[in-house]
Amino acid sequence: MRYPPLKREEMTEAQRRVADAIDQRRVGGLSGPYIPFVYSPEVADRAQMLAEYLRFNLHVPEPLRFLSVLVTARHQSADVEFYVHMKNAVVAGLTEAKVKALSQGRRPEGMTDDEEMVYDFCTELHSTGHVKDTTFWRVANRFSREVCLELTVTCGYMALLAMVLNVTETPFPEGAQKPLDPPTLR
């Protein structure tokens, strides 16, 4: 195991302070990637504050926010990240068929106009680092420039978190089936 969970008595003062703070303020407490992340407490603390904002304060409609998260998790081959968001994505309004297509790295069929423009935005962003004019203005005109930035930073942050999950080998929930098929695309 690359990052055995730190026991309280093993933690430095800084690690304990951040572990407690995240445990208190985060929905879900200190879990998932934040358990290994507290090995570097100050980075974990600041990263989680950004995450908190991105989770609760965006002007991106919920199904589309989940769409951007799932596209990112697939791009990064992060099974844990995909898994922990896929059920809520369906609750938020993405269909199971679309989630399935995303898990296989396919473009979902029958997307709404809104889903399509966000899918294109996030896919282009991950594959080239850029977003074409037509793609940018489609989202900016339908929503706003602010939403374009919010989507960009959501893709960026979820990619960062995916790397943390993958590098720390954060364990997959016991008994659950890994959703990504094939496991890696690149």
Added chain:
Amino acid sequence: MTRYPPLRREDMYFEQRRVADAVAERRKGGLAGPFLPLAYVPGILDRLQQLGEHLRFDTGLPRKLLEMAILITARHTQAQVEFYVHCRPAREFGVTDETIAALAEKRRPDKLDEDEALVYDFCTELHGRGRVSDELFARAEKRFGKAVILDLVATCGYYAMLAMVLNVTETPLPAGAVPPFPVPAH
């Protein structure tokens, strides 16, 4: 059409002004580069910049290696501005011109010391596959330890996120600057 016309102070709402002033005050280069368009979403500007400030100045990763990781990340995400701006600190902290030139061409530099080689391999694999092999993780752990590995991962993730912001907002290169590498039409 300009994607993010710089916000004039008289057009900013209260929270935009508050955060723009705070960032201008605490950040060495003031409110500039990607942080200008980020003022459109002050909640993100504030939290992103606080994460970045820590990663750049306060982690356990030696500055030379940090700057190298940033250049590799900027090249991977095709962010000319990020690469250009970080050439100077990279040189100041001891990355050679030959190494910088190779990174701009996306090839492995010929002469790397042991630390540089490790960071090059780690960041390249992380960006390429979203994870790192056991062999590479073991090498990095022996040299840096688990906490600094997380700092390196977060640095790659953060600067990729910032690169996406620079690219999506089309933040311009400084006047007269020669682009460090070409970016294909996207």
